Amino acid sequence: MNFDYSEAFSRNIGWVTRPEQETLRGKRVAIAGMGGVGGWHLLTLVRLGVGKFTLADFDTFGLVNFNRQAGAMMNSLGRPKLDVMVEQALAVNPELDIRRFPAGTNPDNVSDFLDSADLYIDSLDFFALDAREAVFARCAKLGIPATTVAPLGMGAALLNFLPGEMTFEEYFGFAGQDELERALRFFIGLAPARLQMAYLADPSNIDLAARHGASTIMGCMLCAGVAGTEAVKILLGRGKVLPAPWSVHYDAYLNRLSRLHRPGGNAHPRQRRTLDQARRALGLV
Numbered sequence: 001m002n003f004d005y006s007e008a009f010s011r012n013i014g015w016v017t018r019p020e021q022e023t024l025r026g027k028r029v030a031i032a033g034m035g036g037v038g039g040w041h042l043l044t045l046v047r048l049g050v051g052k053f054t055l056a057d058f059d060t061f062g063l064v065n066f067n068r069q070a071g072a073m074m075n076s077l078g079r080p081k082l083d084v085m086v087e088q089a090l091a092v093n094p095e096l097d098i099r100r101f102p103a104g105t106n107p108d109n110v111s112d113f114l115d116s117a118d119l120y121i122d123s124l125d126f127f128a129l130d131a132r133e134a135v136f137a138r139c140a141k142l143g144i145p146a147t148t149v150a151p152l153g154m155g156a157a158l159l160n161f162l163p164g165e166m167t168f169e170e171y172f173g174f175a176g177q178d179e180l181e182r183a184l185r186f187f188i189g190l191a192p193a194r195l196q197m198a199y200l201a202d203p204s205n206i207d208l209a210a211r212h213g214a215s216t217i218m219g220c221m222l223c224a225g226v227a228g229t230e231a232v233k234i235l236l237g238r239g240k241v242l243p244a245p246w247s248v249h250y251d252a253y254l255n256r257l258s259r260l261h262r263p264g265g266n267a268h269p270r271q272r273r274t275l276d277q278a279r280r281a282l283g284l285v
Contacts, residue, residue, distance in 0.1 A: 033057055159189075
């Protein structure tokens with residue numbers, strides 16, 4: 001049987017219209033990182049019918065990725081994550097237009113990476129702070145909507161950075177900070193409600209200084225659903241999209257939803273207090 005776009009994604013019709021499905025077919029989404037959440041983001045958007053992607057990743061699959069990453073399997077061990085995920089995407093839609101950045105994203109190629117993108121979805125490793133700063137700054141300059149959905153515990157924490165609204169830098173306040181402080185600000189700023197901390201079973205396995213964290217497949221797959229839904233609203237221009245400093249955090253373990261408005265982001269008084277508490281806990285003050 002030959003591939004037919006209209007038939008392949010016909011079951012989307014109802015939640016999107018036929019003209020909207022064709023609109024999605026012509027949209028380009030840039031995703032940096034094909035690991036924890038990136039692979040699931042890609043496959044979700046491919047099955048949504050998005051027709052164009054720009055993808056970046058320089059890493060290969062290892063056993064440590066098996067608990068959560070879409071492309072991590074015995075037959076992909078040691079293979080480039082980008083190659084594996086492109087194969088999976090093309091197996092769903094062989095007509096995809098995919099631009100590849102096998103060296104990942106960096107300040108030197110970020111403009112090319114974001115060229116013609118209608119939306120950027122952040123899927124970089126938590127600790128890829130320099131690359132993340134560069135991509136979000138360029139999105140702000142180019143007026144490209146940017147979404148990050150973090151897998152925290154067994155939940156998903158959403159932040160949208162939209163053209164004309166609060167920027168990533170204004171929210172997180174990375175400028176002039178060392179790596180550990182930036183990691184701390186990113187961790188606290190992603191989910192001000194910190195719902196996941198209520199059931200953390202082994203705190204010793206989360207160490208920002210050592211660049212080590214814990215993860216679950218549930219968190220990653222919830223993130224893909226949230227990111228796909230935000231993509232629908234942003235790419236089709238319908239539905240309410242909450243920009244930073246609004247944050248949304250859904251935790252499936254607790255069956256709780258938090259929606260917070262923190263003007264100033266990490267400069268908000270409550271955020272500053274939380275950061276001070278975290279610094280004391282880490283022995284930084």
